[in-house]
Amino acid sequence: MKEGMTYQEKRAIVSIITSILIFAGYSFYVFQLNQEESFSRINELSFWGAFILILIPVSIVARIIVYILFSIIYHVATREQLPSKSDERDKLIELKASRRSHIVFGIAFLLAMVTQVMDMPPYAMFVVMVVGGLLSEIVDHVSQFYFYRRGF
Amino acid sequence: MGKSSITTTIRTLRFHHDEMTQQQLADKVGVSRQTIVAIEKGKYSPSLELAFRIAHVFDTPLNEVFTYQPET
Numbered sequence: 672m673k674e675g676m677t678y679q680e681k682r683a684i685v686s687i688i689t690s691i692l693i694f695a696g697y698s699f700y701v702f703q704l705n706q707e708e709s710f711s712r713i714n715e716l717s718f719w720g721a722f723i724l725i726l727i728p729v730s731i732v733a734r735i736i737v738y739i740l741f742s743i744i745y746h747v748a749t750r751e752q753l754p755s756k757s758d759e760r761d762k763l764i765e766l767k768a769s770r771r772s773h774i775v776f777g778i779a780f781l782l783a784m785v786t787q788v789m790d791m792p793p794y795a796m797f798v799v800m801v802v803g804g805l806l807s808e809i810v811d812h813v814s815q816f817y818f819y820r821r822g823f
Numbered sequence: 824m825g826k827s828s829i830t831t832t833i834r835t836l837r838f839h840h841d842e843m844t845q846q847q848l849a850d851k852v853g854v855s856r857q858t859i860v861a862i863e864k865g866k867y868s869p870s871l872e873l874a875f876r877i878a879h880v881f882d883t884p885l886n887e888v889f890t891y892q893p894e895t
Binding site: 677678679752754758759760761819821822823 | 858870
């Protein structure tokens, strides 16, 4: 009999959706609400520095809020005791997932350097790096989902 | 990693210990219930320490809880 999804599997799915929504929402905010200013500063290093520096705390705070809400909703819906700490299997899965994630980000970093070798504008490098960061995060969560679904 | 070549009698041992639940065993050895599920299904091979802790809960020698079957 196929078992339903576990807490960890659902958490991985929530993480994937959260990552995409935070990134899309933040990018939309920066590029649409300040449209003229954003596009005139797109080649300034300070613009991209601020973009990434603000994205990090926004992402952390949003993620914490989403996880708290998810845990409350999950507990209320299932009456299941939530794992208080990660065990050895959780840690191994996290390690395997983060290894894949690092590989993806490493490739993105190299591609970002290639854009500069090919004399592309500075924003191309930052776009590749920021998108690479998002992709590496998604790969991390997708890998976690995959390993939890498979058992290990 | 699919099914491992390590088989376990945890399900039977739980049954013989007053139908101990997976959650109860998980709490005794300090892992999540999902990890016990994965071990019982042969999807995850526990660390040596965890294997010993499980054997200790059932007061059974390790080789009666886990059996290694070399692939032919």
